[in-house]
Amino acid sequence: MNLVKSKQRVADHGEVFTPSWMVEAILDLVKDESERIDSRFLEPACGSGNFLIQVLRRKLAAVEIKFGKSEFEKRHYTLLALMCIYGIELLEDNIAECRANILEIVADYLHLDESDDLYRAASYVLSQNLVHGDALTMRTSDRQPISFAEWGYVGKGKFQRRDFRFDILTHSSAFGEEGTLFAHLGKHEIFTPTKTYPPLTMAELAAALSAASKEAS
C-alpha cells in the first residue's frame, strides 16, 4: 500500500495513510470495543477509511460468531455494525473512496447486489455516517453544521435514529466533568437530539436512499 498519494497533498492536507500493521496494533489497544457490534467508533480525519475498514471487519467477525446461524439477525446486526462507524473527511475523493471501501466489505460479507434492501440501506447509512466536511470547523462541505445520526437496533427488524449536532456534542464535557453524580446531572442543557425519528425498518432505510438521491438530482 502506498502511504502517500502526492507530496502536494501531504503538504496541503497532511495526508499520510497509516500502515495496516499499525492500524491493527492500535485497534488491539481497544480490542474489546472493536469486537463489539454496537460500540461506536469515530474517526475524525478518516481518509479512505484505513481504521474504519478494520473496525468493521472485526465487528463483522463478531456478527458471524453471534448471529451467523440466523439470516435475519445476521443481516440486521450487520447493518447495526455499520451504523456504529463514523468518519469525517475533508477531501471529496477520499470520502467517496471510504464509503465505497466500506460498502464493498458489507456486500462481500453477505453476497449482496445493488438491488438488495440491505445494500441500499447500508449505502444510505454510509451517506449519513461518513461526512464530507471539516472536523475542526465542524461544518460539512456545503457549510452546514455537521450532525451525526445515533442509531440503535430496537429488535424485530427496527432501528431507531436520533440526530445530534457535532458542535454541541463537543460541549458535552460540561456534563459530568467533576464533582458528584448529582452535579453531573445538573449541567446538561444539551441532552436533546436535534431530531428523533420513528423506528425504521431496513426497507425504509433503503427507500431513504432513493429519496435522498432524488433530492440531490
Next chain:
Amino acid sequence: MSGKASFSLRGRNPDVLTCIANLSNDEVFTPPEFASRMLDTLAEAWAADHDGASIWANSSVRFLDPCTKSGVFLREITTRLTKGLTAEIPNLEDRVNHILTKQVFGIGITYLTTLLARRSVYCSKHAQGKHSIAKGFDSDDGNIWFERTEHTWASGRCSYCGANQGSYDRGVDLETHAYAFIHTNGIQARIAKIFGGNMQFDVIVGNPPYQLGSDGGTRDVPIYQRFVEQAKMLQPRYLTMVIPSRWMASGLGLGEFRHTMLNDRRMRELVDYPAANDVFPGVEIKAGVSYFLWDAAYGGNCRVTTIRGGEVVGPVLRKLGEYDVFVRDARAVSILHKVLDRGESSINTILARDKEFGWTSNFDGFHETERPGDVPLYFIRKMKRGVGYIGRKAVTKSAHLIDKWKVLVPEAFNGGDAVPHQILGKPLIAPSPSVCTQSFLFFYVGSRNAAKSLQSYYATRFFRFLVSLRKITQHATHSTYAWVPLQTWNRTWTDEELYAKYGITRKEQAYIESQVRAMNLEGDGDE
C-alpha cells in the same frame, strides 16, 4: 386531575414501604424514616454550601439513585421538591411533571424492584400508565431505568463486582443482580445512554493531519493537537490516535497541549517511534511519531514503549508528567536523576537567549572589512559560517555581553534520524569583543582558558546527551540546555571525568554512547 393533584398531600398511612419484607439479602430496603434523615443531612450540607438556600427549592438540581430498590429516596425527594417548588411552579401538575421528568432519576437493580420503584414514584408501575402522575414521558420506563445486565465472568468471578459465578450465572430466567451502575468502566457514558442522553462515542480513533502548511513561513503550524483536544471533549470511553511525537518536548504553540497530555492520568499506553521512517517509509517527520491510548476510566502511570529500528524498550510504567518535557527513552531517566539530584545550577545561566543582540539570521547590515570602532560579528549564511564587522555603537541590545569570551554554538543542527547522533553543531570560540546573529547562541565566560574548558565540556557525549533529552527537533534553544549542569572552568573536561563525578554506570555509559557520537573539535564547522 384531582386524584393526582393530591399526590404530594396524600398522607401515606400506613406507608406501604414500611411494610414490605426484604426480598433478598442484597435488596435491603431502606426504611422511609432513614431515607428521610439522610435527605435532611443532604439539605443541610447544601444550605451550608449555598448561602442557606434550600435544595428543595431548586428546579435544576438532578437526583440520581443509581441502585434504586423500593424507590423510597426518589419518592421522598419528589415529595420535598413538590413542596419546595410551589412558588416557582405554582401549577401542581406542571410542577410534578417537571420534577419527575427533569429532576428525579433512578437505575433499578432488578426487574421487580424497578416496577416497585416506579410504583412508588409515579404511582404506577408504568410511567405512561393511566394512573401515573407523570405526564410527558415517551416511554413506560420514565426516568427509572432497568435493563438486564450480565456479569463479566473471569475465572469464576465477575470482574466488576466480584460475584461468584457458581451462584449468579444462573440462566436467563433469574435475576443476575449485576447492577448496571457498576458493571461498566464508563459510568458517565452509561448514564448518558440509559437516560437517552448525549450521543456517546465508545472509541475515537485515527491519524489526524499533522500540520497546516504555513504560508511561506519556515515553520509549519501543528494541528493534530486540536483533533486530540476535540476528541476528548466528546468524552469517548477510549481515544487512540497516531500523532507526531514532537509535542513531547517542543513544537510551535504546543506548550499547553504538552502540559495537559503529560499530566493526564488517563493516558494509559504510549508507543513511541523516534524514527518516523519505521512507520511511514519515505516520509520525514522530525522527532518521529507515536500512538497512545487514552482511557476515560483509567488513572495512573502510563505504559511507555519505545521502538526504534526493531529494537523495543519497555513497556515501562512511567509518570509522564515527572518533568516539564517528556524524557522519551526510559533508559535515560536513571541518568537524568543522577544529574539533577545534585541540584547544581544549569549551564543556561551563562547562555545567551535567542537573538541576544537583536539580529535575525538574515541580518546583513555589517561590513566585510573592519573599520575603526568595529567589533567582529559572527553569522551563518547559506550554511557557511562567516565573520563580518559592525560598529560597537550599532549594538543596541545586550551591549554588556560584547566584552565577553564566547563559545558560539549553532542554533540549529539536524543530522537525520539515525543514532548515534551528534545532537549539536560544532562550537566556536569567539574572543572578546564580539557579537553574533540569531544563527548562534553562545555561552559567555571571562577568559580564553574558561572558554576552552567550556568548549571541552560541550564536546563531551555527556553534555550533548543531556541536551538530546530536551532537543527533539533541529532547534537547540535556551531551554534545551536546561538539564546540563554548570561546571568549573579550570580543566579540560572528558566523559570519563563526568561519568565518575555523576556515578554513571557502565551500562548507562554504553547507552549514552549508543545515542551520541563523539565530537571532533578539529575541522571546519559548516552547518
